[in-house]
Amino acid sequence: MGIKFDDKRKVFFLTTQNSEYQIAIGDGGVLLHAYYGKPVCAADMSYLLAEIDRGFSGNYYEMRDRRGFSPDTLPQEYSTFGAGDYRVPALVVEQDNGSRTLDLRYKEHRIVQGRRHSEILPYVRENSDETESLEIDLFDEVAGLTVTLIYNVFASKDVITRSSVIANTSGNTCRLLKAASMSLDITYKKMDLIHFHGRHAMERQMERSPLTHDVHMVGSSRGTSSHHNNPFVILCDRGAGEDYGECYGFMLMYSGNHAQEVEVDQSGSIRMVSGIGREDFTWKLYMGEAFETPEVIMTYSSRGLGQLSRNYHRIIRENVCPPEFNDYKRPVIINNWEGTYFGFDDNSIKEMMYAARQCGCEMFVLDDGWFGKRDDDNSGLGDWYVNMSKLPCGISGIADYAEGLGLKFGLWFEPEMINEDSDLFREHPDYVLRDPDRKPVMARNQMVLDMSRPEVVENIFCQMKEVLDGADISYIKWDFNRSLSNVYSVAAGREGQGEVAHRFVLGTYSLLKKIRETYPGIMIEGCSGGGGRFDAGMLFYTPQIWCSDNSEAINRLRIQEGTCYGYPVSTVGSHVSASPNHQNGREVPIATRAIVAMSGTFGYELDPRELTEDEKEEIRKQIDLYNGYYSLIQNGDYFRISDEYSREYFTAWSFVAGDKTEALLNLVVTDVRANPEIPFVKLKGLDPLARYRIDNIYSSIKEKPPESGFRSMIGVGNSYSGAALMNGGLALDPMYGVYPAIQIHLIKV
Ligand code: GLA
Numbered sequence: 201m202g203i204k205f206d207d208k209r210k211v212f213f214l215t216t217q218n219s220e221y222q223i224a225i226g227d228g229g230v231l232l233h234a235y236y237g238k239p240v241c242a243a244d245m246s247y248l249l250a251e252i253d254r255g256f257s258g259n260y261y262e263m264r265d266r267r268g269f270s271p272d273t274l275p276q277e278y279s280t281f282g283a284g285d286y287r288v289p290a291l292v293v294e295q296d297n298g299s300r301t302l303d304l305r306y307k308e309h310r311i312v313q314g315r316r317h318s319e320i321l322p323y324v325r326e327n328s329d330e331t332e333s334l335e336i337d338l339f340d341e342v343a344g345l346t347v348t349l350i351y352n353v354f355a356s357k358d359v360i361t362r363s364s365v366i367a368n369t370s371g372n373t374c375r376l377l378k379a380a381s382m383s384l385d386i387t388y389k390k391m392d393l394i395h396f397h398g399r400h401a402m403e404r405q406m407e408r409s410p411l412t413h414d415v416h417m418v419g420s421s422r423g424t425s426s427h428h429n430n431p432f433v434i435l436c437d438r439g440a441g442e443d444y445g446e447c448y449g450f451m452l453m454y455s456g457n458h459a460q461e462v463e464v465d466q467s468g469s470i471r472m473v474s475g476i477g478r479e480d481f482t483w484k485l486y487m488g489e490a491f492e493t494p495e496v497i498m499t500y501s502s503r504g505l506g507q508l509s510r511n512y513h514r515i516i517r518e519n520v521c522p523p524e525f526n527d528y529k530r531p532v533i534i535n536n537w538e539g540t541y542f543g544f545d546d547n548s549i550k551e552m553m554y555a556a557r558q559c560g561c562e563m564f565v566l567d568d569g570w571f572g573k574r575d576d577d578n579s580g581l582g583d584w585y586v587n588m589s590k591l592p593c594g595i596s597g598i599a600d601y602a603e604g605l606g607l608k609f610g611l612w613f614e615p616e617m618i619n620e621d622s623d624l625f626r627e628h629p630d631y632v633l634r635d636p637d638r639k640p641v642m643a644r645n646q647m648v649l650d651m652s653r654p655e656v657v658e659n660i661f662c663q664m665k666e667v668l669d670g671a672d673i674s675y676i677k678w679d680f681n682r683s684l685s686n687v688y689s690v691a692a693g694r695e696g697q698g699e700v701a702h703r704f705v706l707g708t709y710s711l712l713k714k715i716r717e718t719y720p721g722i723m724i725e726g727c728s729g730g731g732g733r734f735d736a737g738m739l740f741y742t743p744q745i746w747c748s749d750n751s752e753a754i755n756r757l758r759i760q761e762g763t764c765y766g767y768p769v770s771t772v773g774s775h776v777s778a779s780p781n782h783q784n785g786r787e788v789p790i791a792t793r794a795i796v797a798m799s800g801t802f803g804y805e806l807d808p809r810e811l812t813e814d815e816k817e818e819i820r821k822q823i824d825l826y827n828g829y830y831s832l833i834q835n836g837d838y839f840r841i842s843d844e845y846s847r848e849y850f851t852a853w854s855f856v857a858g859d860k861t862e863a864l865l866n867l868v869v870t871d872v873r874a875n876p877e878i879p880f881v882k883l884k885g886l887d888p889l890a891r892y893r894i895d896n897i898y899s900s901i902k903e904k905p906p907e908s909g910f911r912s913m914i915g916v917g918n919s920y921s922g923a924a925l926m927n928g929g930l931a932l933d934p935m936y937g938v939y940p941a942i943q944i945h946l947i948k949v
Pocket of ligand 1: 537567612679681727728729746748749
């Protein structure tokens with residue numbers, strides 16, 4: 201495992217436990233992609249690099265008689281524009297003389313133990329000594345450009361990350377017009393593309409479609425990774441399912457504009473290009489400067505989509521999220537947003553805290569509305585000092601009250617935003633990101649701060665510091681409630697405007713980094729109108745992200761399932777909210793709401809003063825259950841149980857402990873039926889030879905169906921072999937009523 205270079209054959213072998221990646225230095229130093237797939241025990245796969253003259257595909261000058269050796273048809277390791285490769289390029293550079301032709305050739309390489317990392321971009325952290333990295337320098341003599349391709353191999357986790365650094369080694373200035381992190385050419389395959397589209401309050405809906413002979417682009421030009429297209433795509437075999445078939449995942453670790461481009465070329469070869477989006481990007485690279493691209497987390501699974509998801513869950517949990525919170529038991533949160541919106545004062549907040557504590561909640565989060573002149577969404581953003589007319593006891597008074605009750609305390613910020621009606625805007629109107637000759641585009645009555653400017657970042661940091669130093673705060677909810685538009689910085693000059701969108705993201709990262717370094721014990725939950733910035737870049741700083749502003753359990757089934765294709769449940773902010781739900785008006789039993797919310801960082805988002813005694817009792821029970829299953833849910837292996845057919849009737853998923861000693865099955869019926877089919881599931885990931893006993897059943901079902909004549913086959917104490925549960929399956933009781941749900945805890949006996 202790890203990285204090897206065969207000097208004779210000129211082939212690099214990057215091997216993980218269950219995958220192998222090969223790069224060949226072809227004739228003339230052309231860097232070719234030879235293989236990515238199941239391990240082949242370092243067999244040199246470059247024999248697959250077929251040379252065919254396809255016509256209208258040019259040849260390198262020095263090999264002009266070798267008509268099959270064409271940049272247009274051979275699988276390239278990093279594609280560039282202008283020198284005969286007509287497929288989607290990863291890199292386009294305008295040089296000093298205006299030329300945009302690039303012809304990169306191998307120069308040298310280094311194999312490094314461990315990994316180097318960026319100081320300005322998030323990265324996959326090295327864990328103990330498992331990482332090895334390869335740096336290949338490519339050089340274009342005429343352009344005076346060196347491109348370093350970086351590969352970090354996380355062998356035991358089946359992950360390889362890729363990025364590139366573009367260095368101007370010429371005596372002139374050049375301009376990057378496109379600088380993607382990677383490209384990958386996959387040959388001899390017919391594949392499907394899976395991506396996760398959506399909108400506000402309906403994020404990450406999984407969509408799967410067969411690739412056709414065109415370019416498919418999944419991306420965002422909103423300045424953030426967006427609700428609309430997550431920077432994560434999967435390419436998989438046409439027939440791949442949960443447990444079988446080859447799949448490749450590409451997850452860009454970046455929170456701004458992005459583009460995931462997939463092309464099927466004339467010969468059926470698939471090219472994947474992933475990186476920063478092109479629309480609002482140009483970058484002037486002066487002599488001696490280098491540009492770093494964000495990392496792409498790649499994984500390969502020969503065992504279907506389920507394994508691919510679990511590979512991502514592990515690497516994100518253990519190597520992406522801040523390590524301080526890996527083993528930290530996240531408190532059960534109650535957040536006041538859906539309980540009060542802007543309408544609260546210190547009395548009502550204290551009453552809510554008291555009622556929440558009675559229910560067993562562990563942390564109170566004070567959401568939007570505590571600062572500046574913030575009584576609605578027209579004013580206050582940018583003024584991070586307490587609204588004394590609402591909270592005369594100040595944040596410290598509220599935090600102290602929480603502490604007195606035994607609750608931790610968290611606070612909402614939206615650091616990158618500003619209202620026209622704010623002291624910050626009155627004092628610094630130039631801090632806003634906008635073309636000064638135009639009226640700004642407004643969204644939710646707010647504008648975006650110019651985070652590309654260090655003095656803006658510093659101003660917000662100092663304001664936040666004042667608040668964080670003044671009270672015992674153990675959590676921040678970091679929100680971002682609009683897309684960017686009018687992207688223009690008065691500080692960037694005419695030439696620098698194409699850099700602002702990326703510099704904005706770097707500014708945000710620098711603020712997050714500074715807050716993290718100054719307050720390592722404060723956990724940050726990311727948020728952007730719910731899940732508008734749910735990406736691995738943010739997860740590097742914020743180990744959990746509010747998954748969606750849609751807190752309704754039945755809609756959440758799809759949102760959370762889509763999210764968990766790439767991201768572990770430990771990152772998914774998920775709360776029980778009131779019924780009828782505020783977003784779609786649906787009524788769902790409290791047990792069903794909790795079963796769905798438990799597959800995330802569990803909490804409540806309602807006014808606890810309005811709960812009945814029975815509901816309070818139920819919540820106490822739910823919190824006890826969740827805390828008991830905490831490690832199993834957060835660190836266990838996640839399995840999607842329902843398939844595309846059963847999903848019309850119910851959604852089921854499970855968690856299995858790493859040592860297979862316990863499992864938790866969850867099932868929600870979304871389409872109750874008369875004279876119903878028996879909900880039938882096959883469990884996954886158990887030890888076939890072990891015996892599992894049903895230890896607990898938690899369910900929304902209070903009564904048996906009338907006159908069903910059904911003899912229940914499940915009950916606490918029943919036991920089955922792992923093989924029986926996985927191959928024979930489990931027949932559950934028919935479920936009646938409104939969105940019934942069941943959660944079954946199994947332990948190995
Ligand atoms: C966003 C968040 C919500 C809440 C509001 C407050 O929409 O996603 O949870 O914090 O902002 O304005």
